[in-house]
Amino acid sequence: MSWRLQELAERVGVTLIGDPDCRIDSVASLQGARPGSVSFLASCRYRPYLKATLASAVILGPDDLEDCPVAALLSDNPYLAFARITTLLHPPQAASPGIHPSSVVHVGARIDPSACIGALTVIEAGAVIGADVFVGPGCVIGPECTVGEASKLIARVTLCNRAVLGRRVIVHPGAVIGSDGFGLAADDGVWVKIPQLGRAVIGDDVEIGANTTVDCGALEDTVLEEGVKLDNQIQIAHNVHIGAHTAIAGCVGIAGSARIGRHCTIAGAAGIEGHLEIADHVHVTGMSKVSKSITKRGTYTSGTPLEPNAQWLKNSVRFRKLDELARKVMALEKKLKG
Amino acid sequence: MSWRLQELAERVGVTLIGDPDCRIDSVASLQGARPGSVSFLASCRYRPYLKATLASAVILGPDDLEDCPVAALLSDNPYLAFARITTLLHPPQAASPGIHPSSVVHVGARIDPSACIGALTVIEAGAVIGADVFVGPGCVIGPECTVGEASKLIARVTLCNRAVLGRRVIVHPGAVIGSDGFGLAADDGVWVKIPQLGRAVIGDDVEIGANTTVDCGALEDTVLEEGVKLDNQIQIAHNVHIGAHTAIAGCVGIAGSARIGRHCTIAGAAGIEGHLEIADHVHVTGMSKVSKSITKRGTYTSGTPLEPNAQWLKNSVRFRKLDELARKVMALEKKLKG
């Protein structure tokens, strides 16, 4: 499929400077581009590659226009324009409606006739699969789970405990939504399991990465509001509430009943303790640990910087006596003042 | 299903103060309760909600009795009593015995006639499935694996390398038990795989969370003693030994041959190095790193507290010169004494 450059520009609302009839058939990085490609410049890191690109057109901001050797697509947000053009050039493929004969669908499940159910998938009693849904191969949709319109479960996804997925939700392979929360009461040193009665409720336009887990709630529901994006290998515990349009990178763990605001970003492998609140527009850096509520927007960090191990050993020994060191300094100050 | 309040109180051994004939049909949080609900107060965090609760009865300790506006169920351990009542009101549903015709069961596997094998599950040669076991849809029970009486594999669980599960074990979706340990020998810069010959041996009443992995042993077995509780996304490496009734929260990683005591709690995303020992009754806080044996019970932590990023940058730069700083303070002390 190829597009006239002018048509692409119009469809994504950017200004074309160059040949409107140029044909575009692919997207590529500045270095990987060839004639027919459209590329983009969204970070100064890649500026050195602009001059030598073989792309037919480059999406870029006004500041880089001067250095563009080929047709330019001017945008205030080149990365977004690139996302849009990529989607035009690579539209999601529509799957044929129908249920693969190898799948096991309970008679008490309701499957919209426009849905596509892949091979070797299990859909249990009372499950509801909406219009234009794609359930890929090897999935298990537990009893009374609901998948909203146009959602897409790539493959080997598990839904349990009456999980509810909104519309246009994408779930990647290995993800488990609605598994039991980790609810235990201690009986004289022995753990007693607490039945988990809530659901996992996933809003519209949420994306959930490969091997990510979202537990059901204990009494109330675990909730991901609309537009939340979860990367791979994330753990969301019971009763967590994540506000709309928050994006969370891989390997993050969020403990029970934490409440995350809207428009937050949590970088990779950060950890968030339970029963706390994080305000809107908070950014947590990678591998940071959040152990208290965050009430003000901003960027937050914990940890120490990487060092050669030999140097780290010396410093870390001192960390264990940091309080003592601070007291010594106070004593010295006192002495000198006295 | 509804219960007389008096009957519930007797079954779980708590003292009822209020109308014995009150009917209870549900459990709920203090805020989410409605008439017919029993709720509980186990943390002072929720005390403000007690007075306005719509619950018909509340499980609580003696100190909160005075403020309870409705029937009270007095207990020294309200959370435990709540767990017990929840289980009475929501008893696990018994599955019908039998093997779903879509499953693939090797003729050399032994399945107890009381077991229930769900759809599209594979059970390989020599596997043994005990009485009243539930193996949900999409599981793979590898050759010669054993599942003890009344255990429950929710869905899409994999057992391999002759893994042994005790009685009443619960395994959540995506968990892998008995996968090869990470055993490599270096041959002049190239890694040579060491066949992993041990098993994963899981005790009675263990619970294993979604997408958690427990590797088989290298030569001897990886062992989880009875009553161990593992949350989601945990990694247990080969030859680890976890003592009875230890509970481990999500995203924890335990390296090879570590030996964890009994009645420990390891909070989320903590990491435990290999070839070390942790005593009984040790508590490791979230995201802490255990790199040496812990010989005394108690609570242990590593890391630094979360800060606004701008402040963190200043402090973390100093951490890299902490040894130098400590030396300067010593020099100053010497000078002032001299």
Next chain:
Amino acid sequence: MSWRLQELAERVGVTLIGDPDCRIDSVASLQGARPGSVSFLASCRYRPYLKATLASAVILGPDDLEDCPVAALLSDNPYLAFARITTLLHPPQAASPGIHPSSVVHVGARIDPSACIGALTVIEAGAVIGADVFVGPGCVIGPECTVGEASKLIARVTLCNRAVLGRRVIVHPGAVIGSDGFGLAADDGVWVKIPQLGRAVIGDDVEIGANTTVDCGALEDTVLEEGVKLDNQIQIAHNVHIGAHTAIAGCVGIAGSARIGRHCTIAGAAGIEGHLEIADHVHVTGMSKVSKSITKRGTYTSGTPLEPNAQWLKNSVRFRKLDELARKVMALEKKLKG
């Protein structure tokens, strides 16, 4: 199967000191050994067990020869010799060629007649399965994915987005290779998904652990060079490049476009930020965070050591004022010089 000790010694190229006709039928640790076992001593930690071992032979280095109570297999690298002997005694079992009738194989897939496809596996259009490949039960091989000669997918492995596996690749249960990268562009606070067009390309002799995820590239490919070894629960983001013979332990996360050198080791639960480079022969210790490029070989660490929680609380409070403390020391130094 049993071997003459002399024959074993010759096959792995070690020097036998002892009875050449001794029969060996098993491998074991020094403590777990019995007559007929061959054991090994590769770490001084296990030296105390040498004298009392019941093994018939022990693989060890020249320094331990004197203390060996039984036949000795002399090697400069006892662990490697042990790996080789273990493989001889426990050779991988060849699976019978053929496609299990319960599997769903698209007519447009190409399966080598020598391959073995297990039960309830899905192989989609355009997939290519090479000679002597084993695809275990419950796998999903997505459209146009390729599995090279003699590779082994144990069970419940998912390949997507035209993933390419080299020869002799081993993939453990629950692993997902080629899932969409986490590519998002912000549109006024709402995330727009960027189609992920690259592949995951896995070199020869790579091993990938249980529940590990390797995303496909955004525009170019995610690449694991030959001999890379990944443990369980690892997350490899889009466009990461990992050099040959690098070994990565469990729970590590590597963010997008990071470039890791050859012959590196990354210990458990370390985190590597995106868009950086790590030189060859770099070793990152467990739970360390790499947030800048590492240009020199060596060992690197971040974090603080574990402490009793009460002590940690005092020290960590001081960390938040470390910059202030350093300034105070500078002021004191100035005062004393003045």
